[in-house]
Amino acid sequence: MTARTIEAGLLVWLxxxxxxxxxxxxxxxLYWLINTSLKQPVDVVARPPRFLFVPTLDNYAAVLADxxxxxxxxxxxxxxxxTTFLAILIGTPAAYALAxxxxxxxxxxxxxxxxTRFTPPVAMLIPxxxxxxxxxxLNTHAGLIIAHVALNLSLxxxxxxxxxxxxxxxxxxxxxxxxxxxxxxxxxxxxxxxxTGIAAVGVLVFxxxxxxxLFSLILGGQIPMISVGLYKFIGYQQIEWGRLSAAASLxxxxxxxxxxMFQRQLIQGLTLGAVK
Numbered sequence: 001m002t003a004r005t006i007e008a009g010l011l012v013w014l015x016x017x018x019x020x021x022x023x024x025x026x027x028x029x030l031y032w033l034i035n036t037s038l039k040q041p042v043d044v045v046a047r048p049p050r051f052l053f054v055p056t057l058d059n060y061a062a063v064l065a066d067x068x069x070x071x072x073x074x075x076x077x078x079x080x081x082x083t084t085f086l087a088i089l090i091g092t093p094a095a096y097a098l099a100x101x102x103x104x105x106x107x108x109x110x111x112x113x114x115x116t117r118f119t120p121p122v123a124m125l126i127p128x129x130x131x132x133x134x135x136x137x138l139n140t141h142a143g144l145i146i147a148h149v150a151l152n153l154s155l156x157x158x159x160x161x162x163x164x165x166x167x168x169x170x171x172x173x174x175x176x177x178x179x180x181x182x183x184x185x186x187x188x189x190x191x192x193x194x195x196t197g198i199a200a201v202g203v204l205v206f207x208x209x210x211x212x213x214l215f216s217l218i219l220g221g222q223i224p225m226i227s228v229g230l231y232k233f234i235g236y237q238q239i240e241w242g243r244l245s246a247a248a249s250l251x252x253x254x255x256x257x258x259x260x261m262f263q264r265q266l267i268q269g270l271t272l273g274a275v276k
Contacts, residue, residue: 091156
């Protein structure tokens with residue numbers, strides 16, 4: 001065995017060790033969350049922490065039996081689903097137009113759309129609040145959906161613009177020769193080819209909306225999403241760590257389900273065009 005072979009083997013094991021440490025670093029908070037959700041109150045506050053204890057599902061039962069918490073989950077699902085649908089419905093044609101057609105100020109419009117991601121969301125909160133207050137959209141599902149669509153629309157347009165740019169123009173030219181118009185070509189040829197990208201973008205928009213906190217807190221008010229509803233377990237003198245952890249763990253279930261269901265589309269969509 002040569003010195004070069006030994007060195008290569010050591011590098012491989014070093015990389016594996018670093019990956020294991022990184023995995024442990026990222027997974028440990030999730031483990032601690034689920035671990036806490038299965039503890040009795042006395043085990044939660046024990047010092048030093050107890051890693052061996054008798055697990056209980058009382059915290060999950062209490063959360064699932066609370067109609068208020070279930071209402072928070074329902075609000076979040078409605079808002080996240082509607083936001084995803086509308087953002088894709090509006091952003092996909094806009095992305096296609098920017099990717100395929102050259103018109104006056106098209107570059108400026110594309111940069112303006114991108115520039116909306118430069119601004120911190122908190123800076124847009126006051127204008128949204130003022131407009132929604134005057135329009136009667138505060139504390140409504142419609143207001144939260146409009147706000148989240150506005151937050152995620154630029155993401156949809158710029159990601160989908162890259163997906164459309166990867167599709168050969170010859171396919172559209174062949175459709176035009178056969179007599180198809182722009183709209184029919186877009187619906188019957190381009191959209192089926194871009195379904196992987198649409199799925200990937202849709203997953204990202206749903207996840208961002210599901211986990212969003214600030215706009216839900218200020219604009220939602222009486223119809224808070226689950227990210228805000230978790231504060232129900234934080235009192236003035238006491239924090240219900242077990243039920244808080246159980247609700248947060250349940251909040252992860254739809255996210256994990258969607259990621260597992262669309263895992264292939266998400267990976268293909270996000271890596272499209274990375275290798276040529």
